[in-house]
Amino acid sequence: MDHWDAMEVLKDVNLRATPQRIAVLNVLKMLGQAHPTAEEIYVALKQEFPAISFATVYNTLKSFLDAGLLHELRFGDKASRYDLNTQAHHHLLCEVCGDLIDIYLPEVDVAQVLREHEFAMSGYHVEIRGVCKTCREHTLHKADTHL
Amino acid sequence: MDHWDAMEVLKDVNLRATPQRIAVLNVLKMLGQAHPTAEEIYVALKQEFPAISFATVYNTLKSFLDAGLLHELRFGDKASRYDLNTQAHHHLLCEVCGDLIDIYLPEVDVAQVLREHEFAMSGYHVEIRGVCKTCREHTLHKADTHL
DNA sequence: CTAGCTGCAAAGGGTTTGCGGAATG
DNA sequence: CATTCCGCAAACCCTTTGCAGCTAG
Numbered sequence: 629m630d631h632w633d634a635m636e637v638l639k640d641v642n643l644r645a646t647p648q649r650i651a652v653l654n655v656l657k658m659l660g661q662a663h664p665t666a667e668e669i670y671v672a673l674k675q676e677f678p679a680i681s682f683a684t685v686y687n688t689l690k691s692f693l694d695a696g697l698l699h700e701l702r703f704g705d706k707a708s709r710y711d712l713n714t715q716a717h718h719h720l721l722c723e724v725c726g727d728l729i730d731i732y733l734p735e736v737d738v739a740q741v742l743r744e745h746e747f748a749m750s751g752y753h754v755e756i757r758g759v760c761k762t763c764r765e766h767t768l769h770k771a772d773t774h775l
Numbered sequence: 776m777d778h779w780d781a782m783e784v785l786k787d788v789n790l791r792a793t794p795q796r797i798a799v800l801n802v803l804k805m806l807g808q809a810h811p812t813a814e815e816i817y818v819a820l821k822q823e824f825p826a827i828s829f830a831t832v833y834n835t836l837k838s839f840l841d842a843g844l845l846h847e848l849r850f851g852d853k854a855s856r857y858d859l860n861t862q863a864h865h866h867l868l869c870e871v872c873g874d875l876i877d878i879y880l881p882e883v884d885v886a887q888v889l890r891e892h893e894f895a896m897s898g899y900h901v902e903i904r905g906v907c908k909t910c911r912e913h914t915l916h917k918a919d920t921h922l
Numbered sequence: 923c924t925a926g927c928t929g930c931a932a933a934g935g936g937t938t939t940g941c942g943g944a945a946t947g
Numbered sequence: 948c949a950t951t952c953c954g955c956a957a958a959c960c961c962t963t964t965g966c967a968g969c970t971a972g
Contacts (some may be wrong), residue, residue, distance in 0.1 A: 644947075665936095666937080679953090681956095683937090690938090707935085720894050729892060733885065738901075738903060741878045750904050751904050752896075756888075756898075759897045761893040791972075792971075793926095796927090813962080829962080834927080853961065892947075
């Protein structure tokens, strides 16, 4: 996970190690907690691959999604964001600036509800909405929030 | 909440009680846990208002969202779903049939994480992914799920 | 009466797809 | 070398917007 070989990661999931895919992985790794959109990835790749197209970015992301290398996050706004972090984690979403912050929570107790509904869980995600520190300092107040 | 007057609900949030809006509210109320998409609402309204357009449906939903009458839910698939239920509740999302089931969970302990990040929460939502009872019975097995 | 709404059509933004040519394993 | 992938462009889908006429309060 630390000295990280993109080619190995790709081989592990049976995807061809093309330069573009390696670059996408590295961009995702590098941007880390930034949860980039397809466009942000595209822009980052443009430097190394001036000829790259959106189609390639989306194709690549789709391959990675199918392979389980990353997660797709969608919120009220338009564009999907992509998250390489595979550890169980959750998100704070700032409704002012749109920033997305990774958080780690104690396990939520869902056993009862799963039993009730006879539902086989593969995972869960907690999304907390509100206003981040920076935006609160700038706007100074906002109604109906309870810290 | 039970003998339900759509006109009153609209008046309460300062929206004009037009026939279309009343109908949208009633459709949402009727479809209840079905979490319809804009298109499903449109189709349901078509019967009563053959001339209705998507624009009206989206405009109406937007008004309701701004007024806090409903929530917009987005998942991996394309279209947003709309949820009239304003009580704090969460969702089971079946990855096979796409069905969305309302659930009620004990409160998640987020105080620590909010303090850490100095984040002012306005709400949170837990989404549990997996396979619902019906789909499990039909497919009979699925890997990497832990009940 | 008049602010605000409807319906139409067209545009918008993000994502997907078909195809010929190129590169991987 | 066969398969898979890339890049281009066009298509697609969901959603939004501008505008003219209508309607609720």
